[in-house]
Amino acid sequence: MTTDELERLLAQQPVALLHRLARGRVHRQFRAGKRRLIELLLQHSSHNRAGLESDLQALLEARQSQSASSAQRSQYPLPITRKKATPQTPVPALSEPAISLTGWLEGIGVPEPQPFVPDPWQTDALSALSEIDVVISVPTGSGKTYVAIEAARRAMEDNRTVIYTSPLKALSNTKYTEFSRLFGPDKVGILTGDRQEHSQAPLLIMTTEILRNLLYDAASGEIDVRLDTLGLVILDESQYIADRERGVVWEETIIFCPSQAKLLLLSASIGNPQDIADWLTSIRPTACRLVRHSKRTVPLRAGYLHPNGRLTPLFRTLGIPYGHPTHLHPEAKRLFLEYEEETLPSGRSRR
Ligand SMILES: Nc1ncnc2c1ncn2[C@@H]1O[C@H](COP(=O)(O)OP(=O)(O)OP(=O)(O)O)[C@@H](O)[C@H]1O
Ligand SMILES: [Mg+2]
Incomplete structure (x- = not known):
């Protein structure tokens, strides 16, 4: 366009x-x-x-689907006055049929494999990262890992080392297994409070606290890990920067990150990503690019699980049936409607 x-x-x-x-x-x-x-x-x-x-496209699609559903509703206008309905003029019931759990969960599974084509925002982020720092703020399940993996591969091909951090030991362990399988076990190491393996590998997975401590040590001259060849630092789940207790660890990691390394911040839930990108631009030697969108690839199915074990679908996601939550508090309804608009999927099929 x-x-x-x-x-x-x-x-x-x-x-x-x-x-x-x-x-x-x-x-x-x-x-x-x-x-x-x-x-x-x-x-x-x-x-x-x-x-x-x-x-913009997602908002237009959302508006279209809303006007389609209100056109459907207007086929059954509500009577303006409380006239008693006569047998000649029956008023069709507006309530939707109850949704079976099977219907609501339909479509979850493993789709047919198809060739991998990176999304434009993924290519965009990777090309920016060859020059500058990047903050990626896209919904969960969008494919942030692909950008992390591809950027790590490129840095290693360039003989640079890469550090990938996550806020949790469990996530670090998962990434260690995943990246070892992908790049080969000799290329990947892990450093967490519990585990230290291949600490001289070119791609190191660690918790953000460990990296912050490493950067502290480097500042005081005691270096465990070579930082002079560091080309890329990936901070996954970087919304932790807003955490009351631990946020400071992310801030200090960013502040102490060696200037020759590029920073890649990944998150699905930073409320003010532009502010974070602006802050990085102001303290780092290069500008920081924000790559963001809010279109969901994987639709959310929201339901309310009652303590009695009943699961009630709560609000609509395109193409997925939903219940009719008639007994909700008006404020909850308002929030759900707002959320419904934000959760419209792009319709892209996933591998
Ligand atoms: N361009 C693409 N086309 C189709 N599938 C993709 C694409 N990019 C990534 N995927 C697939 O999407 C799935 C989710 O990706 P990933 O785990 O990277 O999401 P994420 O953005 O890191 O989510 P989270 O916020 O939950 O960490 C993976 O199975 C991945 O293979
Ligand atoms: Mg992820």
């Missing part, structure tokens, strides 16, 4: 939709009028055009 086409498309949208699109992209967006919002969104699109276009 050209910039003119994008501008025209934005101009055709209601201002409420533009505000949703601007959330997290435009600072104090709620103050801007329609014209100004479009201007700011276009300015923003020069950093991350793919993310903006895909979010």
